[in-house]
Every structure is written in C-alpha cells, then in structure tokens.
Amino acid sequence: MLRKLDPEIDLPLSYHAGVLGISGLTAYAGLFEICKAKKGDKVFVSAACGSVGNLVGQYAKLSGCYVVGCAGSRDKVALLKEKLGFDDAFNYKEETDLNSALARHCAAAEHPCLIRTL
Numbered sequence: 041m042l043r044k045l046d047p048e049i050d051l052p053l054s055y056h057a058g059v060l061g062i063s064g065l066t067a068y069a070g071l072f073e074i075c076k077a078k079k080g081d082k083v084f085v086s087a088a089c090g091s092v093g094n095l096v097g098q099y100a101k102l103s104g105c106y107v108v109g110c111a112g113s114r115d116k117v118a119l120l121k122e123k124l125g126f127d128d129a130f131n132y133k134e135e136t137d138l139n140s141a142l143a144r145h146c147a148a149a150e151h152p153c154l155i156r157t158l
C-alpha cells in the first residue's frame with residue numbers, strides 16, 4: 041500500500057514506518073476494535089517486542105490496562121519492563137509450561153484480553 045505523506049506533519053519520517061504506519065494501525069485495531077480493551081483490563085501481548093506488539097502494550101498502558109508481555113530474550117524482557125512500561129514480562133524460552141507462566145503473570149485477570157501478534 042502506498043500513501044503520500046503529509047509534509048505538514050512535523051514528525052520524523054521513521055514514525056511513518058511504525059506508530060503512524062501499518063504497525064500502529066494494526067496494533068490500534070487489534071486492541072481497541074477487536075478486543076475492545078478498556079481501563080482496568082489485563083492485556084497479554086505475545087511477541088511483545090515486535091513492531092506491532094510493543095505498540096499494543098504501550099497503547100494498553102496508556103489506556104489504563106495492566107499489561108503483561110512475553111519475548112524471547114532477557115534483554116527484550118528488560119526493555120519491556122524498564123523502557124516500554126509493561127507491568128510484567130517473561131521470557132517464553134525460559135518457561136517449560138506456557139499455561140502456568142500465563143497463570144502466574146495474569147492470574148487475577150477479571151476481564152482478560154489476549155492479543156497475539158506472532
């Protein structure tokens with residue numbers, strides 16, 4: 041899909057490949073249109089460091105959700121928790137049982153909303 045950029049938008053060009061591009065739209069539509077996430081929900085994001093997943097998590101945090109992500113390395117888990125504001129995160133490669141990992145990290149979910157971005 042080709043789209044001409046509006047020269048009046050005074051933002052770095054790279055934003056159009058991420059948050060203002062298809063990744064941002066995908067994350068927005070998945071979280072708000074499909075899952076209808078709202079304040080107080082618990083949101084789990086797989087592939088959370090990916091181009092869509094990191095935005096899903098950040099949108100969810102901005103909306104007042106409790107956000108848990110999983111990723112494939114300790115560095116990525118640290119990034120999710122320390123830079124991107126996820127409430128919790130785990131390395132799925134260090135878990136032997138994904139169901140129990142999810143139960144541990146998302147246990148108290150009253151209104152769970154599962155976002156898979158893999």
Ligand SMILES: NC(=O)c1ccc[n+]([C@@H]2O[C@H](COP(=O)([O-])OP(=O)(O)OC[C@H]3O[C@@H](n4cnc5c(N)ncnc54)[C@H](OP(=O)(O)O)[C@@H]3O)[C@@H](O)[C@H]2O)c1
Binds near residue numbers: 064088112158
């Ligand atoms: N980007 C878009 O504009 C867009 C639009 C529509 C749909 N989508 C779809 O959304 C999904 C994610 O796209 P993306 O652009 O965010 O991808 P991405 O930036 O490439 O991220 C995908 C992540 O998936 C994880 N992964 C890879 N193999 C895995 C495995 N076996 N088990 C668990 N995790 C694994 C990797 O993270 P770890 O190293 O942490 O495992 C990787 O960083 C894809 O299915 C894509 O087709 C994307």
